[in-house]
Amino acid sequence: MRVLLVDDEQELVEALVERLKFRGIEADFATTKETALKLIQEKKYDVAVLDMKMPKISGLEIMEELKKIQPKLKIGFLTGHGSKEDLKECSLKGGCFYLVKPVDFEDFFNKLKELEEK
Amino acid sequence: MDLSNPLWDLIQIKGQITASISHELKNCLAIIQEKSGLLEDLIELSEEDNNTLSLEKIKEITTSIFNQTVRANKIVQNLNKLAHTPDDKCLNIDISEYLSLSLSVYKRIADMKNIELTLTSPESFQYSTQPFIFLGLIISILNDFTQQEENKEKKLSFLVKKNKIYIEPQIKVSSKSEQIASLLNITLEEKNNTLCINLT
Numbered sequence: 001m002r003v004l005l006v007d008d009e010q011e012l013v014e015a016l017v018e019r020l021k022f023r024g025i026e027a028d029f030a031t032t033k034e035t036a037l038k039l040i041q042e043k044k045y046d047v048a049v050l051d052m053k054m055p056k057i058s059g060l061e062i063m064e065e066l067k068k069i070q071p072k073l074k075i076g077f078l079t080g081h082g083s084k085e086d087l088k089e090c091s092l093k094g095g096c097f098y099l100v101k102p103v104d105f106e107d108f109f110n111k112l113k114e115l116e117e118k
Numbered sequence: 119m120d121l122s123n124p125l126w127d128l129i130q131i132k133g134q135i136t137a138s139i140s141h142e143l144k145n146c147l148a149i150i151q152e153k154s155g156l157l158e159d160l161i162e163l164s165e166e167d168n169n170t171l172s173l174e175k176i177k178e179i180t181t182s183i184f185n186q187t188v189r190a191n192k193i194v195q196n197l198n199k200l201a202h203t204p205d206d207k208c209l210n211i212d213i214s215e216y217l218s219l220s221l222s223v224y225k226r227i228a229d230m231k232n233i234e235l236t237l238t239s240p241e242s243f244q245y246s247t248q249p250f251i252f253l254g255l256i257i258s259i260l261n262d263f264t265q266q267e268e269n270k271e272k273k274l275s276f277l278v279k280k281n282k283i284y285i286e287p288q289i290k291v292s293s294k295s296e297q298i299a300s301l302l303n304i305t306l307e308e309k310n311n312t313l314c315i316n317l318t
């Protein structure tokens with residue numbers, strides 16, 4: 001399984017990537033839309049996990065751009081807000097899961113494993 | 119219920135700012151949580167493999183955790199200042215200090231629209247006002263700027279000079295900001311590509 005994490009908090013995604021790798025999941029991170037698009041053009045990913053609100057762009061906008069390149073890509077969202085509106089919008093637009101920061105790592109890992117098994 | 123009172127706008131502004139601050143704090147906590155989780159993973163792995171933990175890696179992780187606590191502490195200090203702004207009906211404040219606080223608590227919202235905020239205050243200026251409403255006025259003006267699509271990816275500069283605050287470029291001020299300014303008897307003047315806040 002290969003996962004792409006997109007969040008402007010570099011230290012957060014760096015740590016998540018390392019922890020996923022320890023558990024046998026291939027993972028990369030991007031802190032901007034541009035890097036995310038570059039990575040997705042280079043490698044095939046099973047899941048992209050996106051921050052809902054990033055400078056200049058929302059996670060939903062990034063999702064649309066990534067899906068143009070890899071239409072079967074599954075999407076999860078991480079957010080610091082956790083509003084009902086965000087959750088509803090993510091589900092409506094095809095998000096597979098939605099977790100509020102700070103996330104429980106085991107929950108996060110289990111969500112990814114569930115997606116792998118689907 | 120009549121929600122046209124400018125005090126309602128001020129309550130909304132306070133909600134907007136505290137939501138933004140809580141978002142920033144959550145990011146700090148998330149980093150601290152994942153870095154400490156990473157440390158646990160490394161300890162567990164080193165026990166399993168009977169390997170020595172890299173001191174350099176431990177130092178990198180603990181430095182990152184420390185830096186996040188410093189970042190979180192600054193955010194909480196701003197939150198505390200913000201929480202105390204309604205304490206006094208009228209207070210003699212340093213305008214630059216409150217402008218700096220307003221821009222700090224607004225930074226994440228501005229970052230989301232790629233707007234850079236700068237403050238220049240060559241001299242200190244004391245002014246008697248209600249700090250919560252004053253801060254609300256500045257945030258309302260910032261909202262006026264960031265909500266205008268054409269202002270994305272721009273710079274907004276504040277200059278304090280005697281009893282005036284000059285904001286460049288000129289902002290189309292909303293009726294909400296006008297109403298909040300009127301609560302403080304402050305006038306807003308748009309001219310020469312500048313918005314001037316007259317503190318008289």
